[in-house]
Amino acid sequence: MSLEKGGIIKHDISKSPKTGDWAYSKPQVDKDKCIGCETCVQYCPDACIEMVKHKKDIKKKADIDYDFCKGCGVCAQVCPVKAIVMKK
Amino acid sequence: MENKTIKNKTTVKALNGGYAMAEALRQIHPDVMAVYPITPQTTIIETYAKFKADGLVDTEIVQVESEHSAMSATIGACTAGARAVTASSSQGLLHMAETLPVVSGLGLPIVMCVSSRALSAPLNIHGEHGDVMAIRDLGWVQIFSEQAQDAYDNTIIALRLAEMAGVPVMPIMDGFHTSHTTERVEVLGDEIIQSFVGQFKPENALVDQKNPITIGTLALQNTYFDFKIDQEKAFQKVKSLYKKICVEYGKISGRKYGFFEEYKTKDADFVIVMMGATAGTTKDAVDKLRIDGKKVGLLKINLFRPFPYKEVGVALSHAENIAVLDRAMSFGSFPPLYQDIVTSMQSAGSRKHDIASYVYGIGGRDTMQSHIISVFKDLEEGEIGNKIKYLQ
Amino acid sequence: MNKELTKKLSSGHATCQGCGIPAIVRTVLGATDEPVIVANATGCLEVTTTIYPYTAWKVPYVHSVFGNAAATAAGIDAAQKALMKSGKIKKKAKVVVFGGDGGTYDIGLQALSGALERGHDFLYVCYDNEGYMNTGGQRSGGTPYGANTETAPAGETSFGKSQQRKDLMEIVNAHHIKYLAQSNVAYVNDLKMKAKKALKTTGPSFLLVLQPCTQLWKFPTSEYVAVGKLATETNFWPLYEIEDGKYTINNIVKTPKPIEEFLKVQGRFKHLFTDKNKQVIVDIQNKVDENLSKLVKRAEKS
Numbered sequence: 001m002s003l004e005k006g007g008i009i010k011h012d013i014s015k016s017p018k019t020g021d022w023a024y025s026k027p028q029v030d031k032d033k034c035i036g037c038e039t040c041v042q043y044c045p046d047a048c049i050e051m052v053k054h055k056k057d058i059k060k061k062a063d064i065d066y067d068f069c070k071g072c073g074v075c076a077q078v079c080p081v082k083a084i085v086m087k088k
Numbered sequence: 089m090e091n092k093t094i095k096n097k098t099t100v101k102a103l104n105g106g107y108a109m110a111e112a113l114r115q116i117h118p119d120v121m122a123v124y125p126i127t128p129q130t131t132i133i134e135t136y137a138k139f140k141a142d143g144l145v146d147t148e149i150v151q152v153e154s155e156h157s158a159m160s161a162t163i164g165a166c167t168a169g170a171r172a173v174t175a176s177s178s179q180g181l182l183h184m185a186e187t188l189p190v191v192s193g194l195g196l197p198i199v200m201c202v203s204s205r206a207l208s209a210p211l212n213i214h215g216e217h218g219d220v221m222a223i224r225d226l227g228w229v230q231i232f233s234e235q236a237q238d239a240y241d242n243t244i245i246a247l248r249l250a251e252m253a254g255v256p257v258m259p260i261m262d263g264f265h266t267s268h269t270t271e272r273v274e275v276l277g278d279e280i281i282q283s284f285v286g287q288f289k290p291e292n293a294l295v296d297q298k299n300p301i302t303i304g305t306l307a308l309q310n311t312y313f314d315f316k317i318d319q320e321k322a323f324q325k326v327k328s329l330y331k332k333i334c335v336e337y338g339k340i341s342g343r344k345y346g347f348f349e350e351y352k353t354k355d356a357d358f359v360i361v362m363m364g365a366t367a368g369t370t371k372d373a374v375d376k377l378r379i380d381g382k383k384v385g386l387l388k389i390n391l392f393r394p395f396p397y398k399e400v401g402v403a404l405s406h407a408e409n410i411a412v413l414d415r416a417m418s419f420g421s422f423p424p425l426y427q428d429i430v431t432s433m434q435s436a437g438s439r440k441h442d443i444a445s446y447v448y449g450i451g452g453r454d455t456m457q458s459h460i461i462s463v464f465k466d467l468e469e470g471e472i473g474n475k476i477k478y479l480q
Numbered sequence: 481m482n483k484e485l486t487k488k489l490s491s492g493h494a495t496c497q498g499c500g501i502p503a504i505v506r507t508v509l510g511a512t513d514e515p516v517i518v519a520n521a522t523g524c525l526e527v528t529t530t531i532y533p534y535t536a537w538k539v540p541y542v543h544s545v546f547g548n549a550a551a552t553a554a555g556i557d558a559a560q561k562a563l564m565k566s567g568k569i570k571k572k573a574k575v576v577v578f579g580g581d582g583g584t585y586d587i588g589l590q591a592l593s594g595a596l597e598r599g600h601d602f603l604y605v606c607y608d609n610e611g612y613m614n615t616g617g618q619r620s621g622g623t624p625y626g627a628n629t630e631t632a633p634a635g636e637t638s639f640g641k642s643q644q645r646k647d648l649m650e651i652v653n654a655h656h657i658k659y660l661a662q663s664n665v666a667y668v669n670d671l672k673m674k675a676k677k678a679l680k681t682t683g684p685s686f687l688l689v690l691q692p693c694t695q696l697w698k699f700p701t702s703e704y705v706a707v708g709k710l711a712t713e714t715n716f717w718p719l720y721e722i723e724d725g726k727y728t729i730n731n732i733v734k735t736p737k738p739i740e741e742f743l744k745v746q747g748r749f750k751h752l753f754t755d756k757n758k759q760v761i762v763d764i765q766n767k768v769d770e771n772l773s774k775l776v777k778r779a780e781k782s
Contacts, residue, residue, distance in 0.1 A: 003315055005254065005322070006194035007305040007532050008292055015534040016492030042668045043705050045495055045502045047485040065481050068491035072498035073702030086702075119562035122555060146565060148558040152551060153594030160548035160591065164519065164555025167542045169569075170562050172555065190544045294540040294556060295569050297515045302535035304520075304543030306527050 019046060023071025025086040027064050033083035034061040040075035040084065049075060096277040103273040105239040105266035106131025109175070109201045109259070111273075112243035114139050115281035119170035119288070122150040122161035127213045128263035129177035129203040155180035159187040159200075166196045167303050169293025173198065173247075177263060178205035178219045185223055188256075192227025193319065194303060195291075197250035197257075200228075201243060204364075205263040206451040214452020215263035217364065221416040221424045227319060229257040229326055230393040232363040236261075236271040241343060242390075247285050248333050253326045254291065260392075262365035262415070264452060280340055323394050330391055347396040349388040350403060352378060356385030358467035359404060361429050362413040363389045366448065366455050370413075373460035384464050395428050401436020404429070409467040411444045413479075422476060423447055442472040448479035455479055485510070486538075493536040494528040498701030500665040500691040500708065501525050504607050505578060507668050508687070509539070511675035515573035517556055518542070521549035521583030523614045525607065540573070547587035549577045550595035550604060557600040574679055575602040581622035582612045585646050589621075596655035596684045603678045603685045606648065607665075609693035617696045621646045624716075625767065626760045627748045629696070634751040639760045644767065652686045653722055660686040661721040666708025670719050670730055677721070690717045698747025710742040715772045726782040729775060739765045 036059035041049045048068040051060035062075070062084070076084040103111060110132045113121070123133040139145045148165075152158045158174050165172035176184060181202065191198050204220050206212040220230060231246060233239040242259040250257040261267055292301045307315055327347070334345040349367075352374050353359055360370055367388040377384045387403060404410055410433075414423030421427070426445040433441050446463055448455045459479040466472065481491045488509040495501055501524060509516060520526045520543040529536040530543065544552055553575045563569040579588055584606040592604060611629050612618040618631040624645050628634040632641040652660050659681040661674040671689060678685035692707040694700070699707050711717035714737045719730040740761060743749040752760050 003311065003318055005291070005318070006196075006303070007307055007311075007315055008194065008301055008303050009305060009533060009535050010299070010301055011490060011535050011538045012533075013490060013492065016490070016536070017494070017534065019492060019494065022497060041482060041485070042507070043503055044482070045497075045499045046491045046493075047482040047489075047502065047506065048491055050482045065491070068481055070497040073700070074498050074705060077702040078705050119566070120555065120558045122558070146562075148562045150554055150558045151598070152554065153590060153597070156548060157551035157554070157591050157594055160544065160551035161555030161558065163544050163548075164542065164552035164557075165559035165562075166555075167552075168517070168556040168559035168563075170559035172559065186545055187548065194544075294517045294542055295560060295563060295573065297540065297573065300538055300540045302530055302537045302541045304526075304541075305530040305532045305535060307532045311532055 018067050019070050020067045023069055025071045025073070025088045026066060026069065027073065027075050027084045028087050029062045029064060030083045031061045033081055035081055035083070036060050037080060039078050039080060043074050043078050045072060045074065046070055095279045098277065099275050101273050101275050102270050103236050104131060104268050104270045105233070105236040105261045106203060106268065107135050108236040108240035108273050109243045109261070110135035110139065111275055112240045113173060113201070114145055115278050116244065116247050116285050117145055117282070118147050118173045120148045120150065120162070120165035120172040122152050122158045122165065122172070122174050124152050124155045124158045124180060126155070126177045126180040128205055128215070128267045129175050129180070131267055132175045132201050132203065155183040156187065159184040159191065162198055163187060163191060163196065166198050167294050169290045169295045171288035173200065175201040177203045178207055181219045182207065182222060188223055188226045188228060191256045195254040195322070197254055199243070199246045199250050200256070200258050202258050202260045203263045203267040204260050212451040215265050215365070216450050216452065217416040220258065220260050221418070224393055224424060227323060228393065229255055231257065231259050232390055232392055233259060233261040233266060234365055234367045234388065236266060236269065236273050239266055240273055240275065241337065241341065241345065244281055244285065245333055245337055245345065249326065249330055251288060252333065253329050255323060255326055265365035276341060284337070284340060326394050327391070327396055345390060347391045347399050348403065349390065351386040351388065353385030353387055353403065353407070355383055357383040357408040358464055359385045359387055359407040360411050360413055360460065360463060361387045361389065361404070361425065363392060363425065364415060366415065369455060369457055370460050373457045373464065376457070377461065377464055382464065382468070389425065397428070397432045397435040400429065401432035401438055404433065405436055405438040407441065409442045409444070409470065409472060411446055411463045411467055413446045413448050413463070415449045417447055417450065442470070444472040445476045446479055447476055453480065488516070488539045489529065490536045490538055492534060494531060495524065496694060498694045498704055500704040501607050503668060504605065504665050504671065504689050504691060507671045508605055508675040509576065511672050512574065512679045515571065517573045517575050519549050519552045519556060519575060519577045521579035521588055522546035523580040523583050525578055525580070527614060546583055548591050549579045549583060549588055551591040553577045553602040554595045554598065554600045557602055572601070577602060577604045579604070579606055580613070581606060581608045581610060582620045585621035585648050593655065596652065596657055599683050601683055603687065605687045605689060607689050607691040609691045609696060610645070611693070611696045613693055613696050622648065626752055626764055628751055629748070639751065639757050649688055657684045657686060659721070659723055662688045662717070663719055664690040664708050664712050664717055666705045667712065667719060674721060696748060699745055703745070707745055710737065710745065713737045714739050714742040715768050716742050718772060718775060720775060720779070727775065727779040728782070729779050739768055
């Protein structure tokens with residue numbers, strides 16, 4: 001086993017644990033309801049919400065990265081139009 | 089600017105140990121020095137502060153609010169990519185003790201000049217090795233000095249060793265006996281020292297924004313043990329590097345350093361082993377007894393951590409009886425140097441020796457030539473019990 | 481993974497579900513495009529983002545011990561000054577420290593005080609979850625009166641912590657620094673505005689940011705924003721700034737909610753909703769009112 005001296009390392013996403021494994025429920029975004037306000041984005045502890053173009057909508061809609069989403073439900077709680085629900 | 093005239097040649101000065109270390113640091117010219125006052129270390133930082141006030145150095149001096157912060161700021165500066173040094177003593181050294189294994193664990197090349205002193209309680213500001221012994225297992229190289237000259241030389245050797253080996257190094261002198269005693273010191277030319285220590289080239293630096301690094305990670309049960317074994321392996325390599333640097337330093341200074349100094353030990357039947365300032369008194373006692381035809385000698389340890397067990401064992405193998413003089417106590421146990429000498433004799437596979445343990449000079453108590461002579465007398469008469477004797 | 485938000489702190493860290501710390505870090509560091517160097521006290525943020533062999537940090541980062549983050553920052557600041565002088569670097573990075581309340585109110589207070597007094601160029605951000613959470617929920621100098629913690633537990637003869645929390649803002653303010661502010665992770669825009677000002681300040685600046693903790697405060701993982709909002713809506717945690725000694729309250733709550741609204745959603749105050757502890761809630765309300773009126777007076781004077 002070869003270890004870096006002093007445990008001094010650089011960021012390497014391939015070494016990251018997939019924290020999505022922690023989730024016991026997952027947020028589902030209702031793209032029709034989502035108004036693209038981005039409130040959920042800034043509060044997500046794991047920065048796993050990206051705003052993406054969805055079908056022919058003009059506005060970008062919330063899109064969840066389940067690789068890292070721990071399923072805390074903060075996004076659903078802060079959504080002003082209840083466009084996100086937590087599902088098991 | 090008195091030093092301008094001596095760029096390339098040696099000057100003889102009358103300096104105390106603290107000044108001598110500061111003089112070495114001036115020539116090294118670190119980027120950052122984070123310091124906090126404590127007796128008997130202050131001679132170092134006061135002298136250095138004056139150098140800065142006089143425009144001889146432009147080191148960033150950080151006047152921190154504690155020794156804990158002194159080492160912490162030194163860690164910050166060193167990890168940022170600067171050559172960083174500090175100095176301490178006694179309670180201060182123990183106040184920063186929490187940070188010392190961090191420095192060695194990260195492999196940071198920090199030099200800390202130490203003026204060793206007794207530990208409270210009761211409060212005592214005088215010389216002994218109790219402070220540096222208390223932190224001897226934390227992965228710092230420890231080099232002991234006998235005189236102001238050694239204090240100067242060892243500071244330069246320490247810097248070079250730290251940066252070559254990627255380990256922290258502590259050049260140590262006895263508080264007051266060395267730190268405050270004015271002696272003859274040969275100071276090498278500034279340019280000679282600057283070329284000897286070279287430029288600091290950090291392995292990693294926080295200021296390198298193109299290569300962002302994370303320093304100070306968390307290692308769990310699956311890796312921590314392995315990190316520590318790696319650290320020990322790297323620490324063992326310090327011995328050969330130290331030896332090499334001493335040879336190189338000998339070439340520019342004419343002074344020979346090594347793991348230890350053998351003073352009239354070649355044919356000695358009775359040998360005292362010790363470290364630091366009081367070795368001078370022992371040399372005088374040896375000289376005196378030699379006139380009377382006694383086969384006595386001194387083995388003075390310079391490199392205490394990592395300890396050169398085998399080499400010491402071999403050097404002592406021909407002695408009949410050995411006395412180890414510790415300037416520190418280890419409550420409930422034999423004192424530190426004694427333990428290491430016993431281990432040395434085993435690791436060298438020497439025949440069974442009688443090794444006596446003495447403790448001297450605690451809290452600045454004077455150790456007279458008569459004390460040393462009485463130890464040699466014990467060795468000659470075979471008065472070697474299994475109890476620690478105190479040279480009060 | 482959100483590309484913009486993970487430029488400096490990536491996903492893949494191990495903060496608890498519903499933790500407010502990452503939003504604080506991302507908001508503060510997102511408030512500048514200038515280079516930064518992060519120094520971190522031992523604590524939740526540190527242990528969850530640097531578990532070998534993975535680091536979530538994409539900016540230079542250093543951690544050494546619990547109580548020395550501000551002193552470490554001081555050393556980095558000094559090093560950058562020296563390296564500028566010798567021409568080894570062309571530009572100084574802003575040093576940003578993150579410490580929890582344990583590492584700031586308590587064990588790191590001396591180092592913080594020293595670094596503030598010496599005037600180093602750094603921003604210190606305290607994420608305040610009002611207790612020692614990395615060690616499992618003990619009381620700190622930042623734990624509020626009446627809270628139930630592992631080391632000041634509520635019981636037959638105890639209503640939890642019997643002392644008021646330290647006024648850290650006033651302690652820091654006593655160092656006469658140019659900019660300090662109290663913010664709340666539930667108000668990210670407020671935090672962003674303050675982070676921008678703090679990062680632009682030359683010399684020391686300080687942010688005290690409330691970070692509701694699911695584990696210590698005992699609420700569901702989805703609720704940190706909601707609970708944080710209640711802290712400010714009840715005036716338990718007013719948002720304000722002190723610029724060159726001048727106080728500004730950023731959100732005047734005209735009709736504050738009673739403190740019960742904030743207390744009742746948290747398990748750590750559950751024991752107060754009993755007959756014998758009624759008075760404690762009254763005391764907390766009184767203290768909230770008293771603190772606010774002091775703050776209002778200071779703002780009016782400014």
